[in-house]
Amino acid sequence: xxxxxxxxxxxxxxxxxxxxxxxxxxxxxxxxxxxxxxxxxxxxxxxxxxxxxxxxxxxxxxxxxxxxxxxxxxxxxxxxxxxxxxxxxxxxxxxxxxxxxxxxxxxxxxxxxxxxxxxxxxxxxxxxxxxxxxxxxxxxxxxxxxxxxxxxxxxxxxxxxxxxxxxxxxxxxxxxxxxxx
Amino acid sequence: xxxxxxxxxxxxxxxxxxxxxxxxxxxxxxxxxxxxxxxxxxxxxxxxxxxxxxxxxxxxxxxxxxxxxxxxxxxxxxxxxxxxxxxxxxxxxxxxxxxxxxxxxxxxxxxxxxxxxxxxxxxxxxxxxxxxxxxxxxxxxxxxxxxxxxxxxxxxxxxxxxxxxxxxxxxxxxxxxxxxxxxxxxxxxxxxxxxxxxxxxxxxxxxxxxxxxxxxxxxxxxxxxxxxxxxxxxxxxxxxxxxxxxxxxxxxxxxxxxxxxxxxxxxxxxxxxxxxxxxxxxxxxxxxxxxxxxxxxxxxxxxxxxxxxxxxxxxxxxxxxxxxxxxxxxxxxxxxxxxxxxxxxxxxxxxxxxxxxxxxxxxxxxxxxxxxxxxxxxxxxxxxxxxxxxxxxxxxxxxxxxxxxxxxxxxxxxxxxxxxxxxxxxxxxxxxxxxxxxxxxxxxxxxxxxxxxxxxxxxxxxxxxxxxxxx
Numbered sequence: 065x066x067x068x069x070x071x072x073x074x075x076x077x078x079x080x081x082x083x084x085x086x087x088x089x090x091x092x093x094x095x096x097x098x099x100x101x102x103x104x105x106x107x108x109x110x111x112x113x114x115x116x117x118x119x120x121x122x123x124x125x126x127x128x129x130x131x132x133x134x135x136x137x138x139x140x141x142x143x144x145x146x147x148x149x150x151x152x153x154x155x156x157x158x159x160x161x162x163x164x165x166x167x168x169x170x171x172x173x174x175x176x177x178x179x180x181x182x183x184x185x186x187x188x189x190x191x192x193x194x195x196x197x198x199x200x201x202x203x204x205x206x207x208x209x210x211x212x213x214x215x216x217x218x219x220x221x222x223x224x225x226x227x228x229x230x231x232x233x234x235x236x237x238x239x240x241x242x243x244x245x
Numbered sequence: 246x247x248x249x250x251x252x253x254x255x256x257x258x259x260x261x262x263x264x265x266x267x268x269x270x271x272x273x274x275x276x277x278x279x280x281x282x283x284x285x286x287x288x289x290x291x292x293x294x295x296x297x298x299x300x301x302x303x304x305x306x307x308x309x310x311x312x313x314x315x316x317x318x319x320x321x322x323x324x325x326x327x328x329x330x331x332x333x334x335x336x337x338x339x340x341x342x343x344x345x346x347x348x349x350x351x352x353x354x355x356x357x358x359x360x361x362x363x364x365x366x367x368x369x370x371x372x373x374x375x376x377x378x379x380x381x382x383x384x385x386x387x388x389x390x391x392x393x394x395x396x397x398x399x400x401x402x403x404x405x406x407x408x409x410x411x412x413x414x415x416x417x418x419x420x421x422x423x424x425x426x427x428x429x430x431x432x433x434x435x436x437x438x439x440x441x442x443x444x445x446x447x448x449x450x451x452x453x454x455x456x457x458x459x460x461x462x463x464x465x466x467x468x469x470x471x472x473x474x475x476x477x478x479x480x481x482x483x484x485x486x487x488x489x490x491x492x493x494x495x496x497x498x499x500x501x502x503x504x505x506x507x508x509x510x511x512x513x514x515x516x517x518x519x520x521x522x523x524x525x526x527x528x529x530x531x532x533x534x535x536x537x538x539x540x541x542x543x544x545x546x547x548x549x550x551x552x553x554x555x556x557x558x559x560x561x562x563x564x565x566x567x568x569x570x571x572x573x574x575x576x577x578x579x580x581x582x583x584x585x586x587x588x589x590x591x592x593x594x595x596x597x598x599x600x601x602x603x604x605x606x607x608x609x610x611x612x613x614x615x616x617x618x619x620x621x622x623x624x625x626x627x628x629x630x631x632x633x634x635x636x637x638x639x640x641x642x643x644x645x646x647x648x649x650x651x652x653x654x655x656x657x658x659x660x661x662x663x664x665x666x667x668x669x670x671x672x673x674x675x676x677x678x679x680x681x682x683x684x685x686x687x688x689x690x691x692x693x694x695x696x697x698x699x700x701x702x703x704x705x706x707x708x709x710x711x712x713x714x715x716x
Binding site: 177181187189191192195196199200202235237238239 | 322325387388391392394395398399402403404405438442443445446449450453459460461462463466
């Protein structure tokens, strides 16, 4: 898993892949960013990371940190600046795998209510971002045109629909599964 | 018996906030009636705190009613219940500071783009304090309803089973139907989680717009989301509180209030309709899609009726020839059903599109929700307070309580009716200043409100006596 994560990371760092993913807003936001998070998840694997046991015993600290990083990268400004400022680009390649790592470490430890809260929060905030990108007449990013914003907005809206259908499936049909036991 | 200090804290805080908000209501009515001099900005600040505080406090107390009875059937988290109370208080403090220290006065509706574009009546800080306050209160309630939803799913398997859909489909016998507290808890969980998602989205949007007005949003979508949040959340108060009617009357009459198929279908219908009918707030928005306006009218007629009819009918049937001994709690529970029944009538009239175009911006609408909430939902909460004081504290009622009971009925009805009369006189609502022709009912309402506050104070004092005796 760790080798795969490193290989993945190197591929994402490769100039051709990096530049092509960053040249299109929707690929930057919905492909490069999630893939960098995936690197962290793969890096973590199923190992017990002892150095995390002490301060991330119940998963809350790790998850809060991960959510903090996520909020930062949900701001359009951050995405824009990563293209023009090398410090932010480095921070992106460092922070998002860290986010994935912490997320994987914390997810199983946090309580069900926290998980449900995060899920529902994603629903409302993705809805807000869909609205923002689709509706605002302002060009939000300097590096991407308004029509690219609209595509991102549409993807956010689609994500909301998928999340919503999944939520309805869970609460009306599937139940909480293993968690209930 | 499930009881603890937290339930009492919820009810004491809820009750006291309701009482304080009544005082603001009286001051507004007296000002409109010409009996008190109040500057328009102060009036709108009072209107903002009155609306926000009343719904918030009633929802808080109603959630305690629901928690108390639901926790007898499913395992709820006490920590989450506590967290909701703490977040409510933090949010309330932010709202109060925003309104009274920074002059924020948009009414509870915070209708986009008013929080930002106030013609300098208030600034950015006031708007942000109010909006973040509302957001924090919303987070607390969201955690609470996530907990109730998860607990119901753990116990029953799914929310569908919580609403008894398996019984409706004939897969289970009626005798195995969920308890009324679970059915109501499921309904409230579904509608309020939906409402809070809509609310979080529109509040965050307002926050973004307040911080950077260059980001503009579609005002019609903003209004839809605002009412999808506010109307549904306010509506849910009665569905949380009504659990006390089911539980209390069943105990008092020694008869069981079992859910049957009709009862289950009624609750399922109200679950769906409650989510759809906020559109009756949009009937004057000519740019709304026509089909949504038709939904607003048709389903507003249908919304309250299923649960109201089965509950009102059930109330009459369970009491009929039961030999029930009337006391304050059973009396209040019975009264609340009357208040709910008459309180929906003005709403149904207003939900008719042709009537709405004339009546919606008049005081007819406050007439509806004061009757519905004041004689319905809030009375259920008072019934629960007397119930707890009796069954848990053994506290005896006095003649003063009965005097308060009858005074409350008369004065709350007077306050509601003066709004309806004002509406019939075409008095606009949300206006600080009234012409002399509009002043009479407002002044009458303000004076009736003084006696209403005295009656409510006696209710709260009774409950506080119980809480103090216990500690």
